[in-house]
Amino acid sequence: MHHWRQFLAKVSTLFRRGRVEDEIARDVDSQLGLLEDDLQRRGVPADEARLSARRAYGGLEQAKELARDELTFVWLEQLLQDARHAFRGLSRSPAFAAVALLSLALGIGANTAIFTLVNGILLKKLPVPDPERIVQIQARLREFESSGFNYPAFRELRRQTGIFADVIGFWTRSAVAEADGDSYTVGFELVTGFFFSFFGARPALGRLIDEEDDRAEGAHPVCVLSYRIWQARFGAEPRILGRTIRVDGVPLQVAGLRPGLSLPEAGARLAAASRAIEEALPGERANAGTVYQVRDASKGFDSWRSHLQDPLLVLIGAVILVLLVACANLANILLARTSSRRLEFAIKLSLGISRWRLLRQPVRSGALEARYRGRAAQVEREVRQIVKSAAPAYQVSQATTMELLRDGLIAQDRLLMFLSGLFGVLGVALALAGIYGLISYSVAQRTREIGIRVSVGARQVDVLWLFLRESSMLTATGVLLGIPLALQLARFVRSMLFEVSTADPAAVSLTLALILLGSAIASVVPACRAARIDPVQALRYE
Amino acid sequence: MSKRGKDRTQVLQGTLDLIVLRALATMGPQHAYGIATRLRQVSEDLLDLNQGTLYPALVRLERQGWIKGTWRRTENNREAKYYAVTAAGQKALAQETVRWRRLAGIIEKLLWEDS
Numbered sequence: 001m002h003h004w005r006q007f008l009a010k011v012s013t014l015f016r017r018g019r020v021e022d023e024i025a026r027d028v029d030s031q032l033g034l035l036e037d038d039l040q041r042r043g044v045p046a047d048e049a050r051l052s053a054r055r056a057y058g059g060l061e062q063a064k065e066l067a068r069d070e071l072t073f074v075w076l077e078q079l080l081q082d083a084r085h086a087f088r089g090l091s092r093s094p095a096f097a098a099v100a101l102l103s104l105a106l107g108i109g110a111n112t113a114i115f116t117l118v119n120g121i122l123l124k125k126l127p128v129p130d131p132e133r134i135v136q137i138q139a140r141l142r143e144f145e146s147s148g149f150n151y152p153a154f155r156e157l158r159r160q161t162g163i164f165a166d167v168i169g170f171w172t173r174s175a176v177a178e179a180d181g182d183s184y185t186v187g188f189e190l191v192t193g194f195f196f197s198f199f200g201a202r203p204a205l206g207r208l209i210d211e212e213d214d215r216a217e218g219a220h221p222v223c224v225l226s227y228r229i230w231q232a233r234f235g236a237e238p239r240i241l242g243r244t245i246r247v248d249g250v251p252l253q254v255a256g257l258r259p260g261l262s263l264p265e266a267g268a269r270l271a272a273a274s275r276a277i278e279e280a281l282p283g284e285r286a287n288a289g290t291v292y293q294v295r296d297a298s299k300g301f302d303s304w305r306s307h308l309q310d311p312l313l314v315l316i317g318a319v320i321l322v323l324l325v326a327c328a329n330l331a332n333i334l335l336a337r338t339s340s341r342r343l344e345f346a347i348k349l350s351l352g353i354s355r356w357r358l359l360r361q362p363v364r365s366g367a368l369e370a371r372y373r374g375r376a377a378q379v380e381r382e383v384r385q386i387v388k389s390a391a392p393a394y395q396v397s398q399a400t401t402m403e404l405l406r407d408g409l410i411a412q413d414r415l416l417m418f419l420s421g422l423f424g425v426l427g428v429a430l431a432l433a434g435i436y437g438l439i440s441y442s443v444a445q446r447t448r449e450i451g452i453r454v455s456v457g458a459r460q461v462d463v464l465w466l467f468l469r470e471s472s473m474l475t476a477t478g479v480l481l482g483i484p485l486a487l488q489l490a491r492f493v494r495s496m497l498f499e500v501s502t503a504d505p506a507a508v509s510l511t512l513a514l515i516l517l518g519s520a521i522a523s524v525v526p527a528c529r530a531a532r533i534d535p536v537q538a539l540r541y542e
Numbered sequence: 543m544s545k546r547g548k549d550r551t552q553v554l555q556g557t558l559d560l561i562v563l564r565a566l567a568t569m570g571p572q573h574a575y576g577i578a579t580r581l582r583q584v585s586e587d588l589l590d591l592n593q594g595t596l597y598p599a600l601v602r603l604e605r606q607g608w609i610k611g612t613w614r615r616t617e618n619n620r621e622a623k624y625y626a627v628t629a630a631g632q633k634a635l636a637q638e639t640v641r642w643r644r645l646a647g648i649i650e651k652l653l654w655e656d657s
């Protein structure tokens with residue numbers, strides 16, 4: 001206890017020292033001043049009065065110390081008291097503690113996870129110096145927009161000096177790599193010479209591709225390995241430098257820049273240079289009328305963001321709702337717990353259900369994924385062998401089934417679906433636990449009333465109805481408020497729905513039916529308990 | 543500090559709070575020095591209460607919400623904190639007075655019996 005105080009006192013002084021010290025200094029100064037005035041009035045000379053006042057004050061430093069203690073411990077004592085109280089309460093009812101902690105953990109955990117994604121993809125800037133100076137170049141021809149450029153166009157863009165500090169280009173694709181008689185598919189990027197220095201990257205070993213490699217086309221056929229490939233495929237071999245790896249390399253296109261001008265200025269000057277760029281291109285590469293534009297790329301490329309923005313916003317919305325439900329739920333349970341001890345048993349039940357669901361789903365999807373991967377590898381091996389024997393001149397860069405291709409394409413949407421489904425279930429489970437808590441609370445509060453009703457002739461079924469009516473009223477109110485709200489909010493996810501209307505009657509009615517059923521079940525348990533109450537005991541209650 | 547010594551301070555502390563509350567309730571809003579002067583007068587100098595003792599008590603009472611201090615200027619144009627008894631303070635004063643009277647009565651009785 002004593003150590004705790006000391007520790008907390010130290011922590012608290014971090015925040016409060018300045019304010020407390022100022023307060024004490026002001027108090028003591030004014031008190032000394034009054035004492036000094038009085039002494040002078042009684043004839044003590046001014047220079048002596050100051051000293052005498054300090055003496056007459058009596059234990060100046062000690063008084064300050066005592067005052068300091070009083071002020072510093074104000075909120076500390078309250079905090080300790082609350083913490084002690086809370087801890088005692090929680091250890092008395094572990095089931096309640098588990099539900100409360102689980103609700104909060106899920107709510108906060110889901111929020112943290114999704115926000116990490118949102119932060120990484122939508123908010124955070126590129127890890128380069130002056131990310132706000134990086135732009136993405138785009139070509140526009142009537143209604144068509146493109147960020148991909150052919151190499152001559154890149155060269156011409158780079159020649160437009162005075163608009164950008166430099167222009168880099170890169171192109172991401174997959175290719176077949178061959179080394180040590182082994183061949184496999186790798187993701188690789190074709191980059192222009194300035195690429196690595198542009199992002200301030202440094203080599204882990206050897207050198208990176210630089211300006212020199214750009215001097216003459218094809219004169220420097222070099223590549224830079226990723227650290228991961230080096231470890232996975234070459235056993236982190238230190239003498240990797242100078243080795244030959246065959247990669248099926250083909251074309252090169254453009255994007256990614258660094259302006260010395262403001263975004264609109266650079267845009268205007270690039271647009272003005274559009275005609276010159278097109279005219280300088282070889283005939284078959286030129287598209288007369290193309291206008292070159294710039295876009296903000298300080299947070300990375302637009303395409304990454306536009307791709308993920310909507311799903312992420314939907315997810316963050318969902319997890320915030322889950323957190324809100326968890327908080328409301330917690331408040332409900334707290335309320336219910338103060339008057340009902342039997343709640344513990346029931347909370348265990350509701351916890352049992354939701355925990356089941358939560359655990360089951362991820363496990364199942366994990367198993368499915370492993371099976372898919374195994375199949376994909378098998379298919380790829382077989383196709384390679386067939387092609388090798390039938391047409392040795394050809395190389396297989398990637399072999400897959402249509403099914404796997406489709407799965408790959410919709411993987412992101414599936415994940416989004418799974419996560420929003422999970423958060424939905426979580427929200428409903430929490431809401432039902434909340435209804436349960438509320439009705440239990442109501443039952444416990446009205447025990448006496450129930451006793452009176454039963455003793456004047458109410459049947460069990462009447463008591464049951466009393467509480468079911470109450471819960472149905474609550475649920476009906478919630479549904480009446482919730483459905484229009486949900487339909488309004490659904491408009492935001494319209495772009496993500498395919499052949500399903502945002503007000504799909506089947507989906508809405510199914511959700512409605514599930515919620516009504518769930519809330520009925522959640523309230524039947526405490527209502528039954530109310531119906532079984534012994535009137536004699538109930539009248540003695542309180 | 544021995545246990546006995548500690549207990550004694552606590553009793554004294556409780557008494558000090560009561561004395562200050564009572565003084566403020568009768569005098570109206572007053573600064574620390576004013577309270578000290580008043581207490582010396584009332585106790586006919588028998589109660590040696592300097593500001594060093596008084597100040598921590600004022601801080602304590604204020605944080606308990608029994609008194610409330612506001613900064614004002616004195617007639618000498620010096621700034622000083624004037625303390626006034628709050629509603630909660632009035633209630634506490636009534637309770638503490640009863641408690642003190644009971645305690646004093648018991649002690650008085652005990653002292654008579656023993657002698």
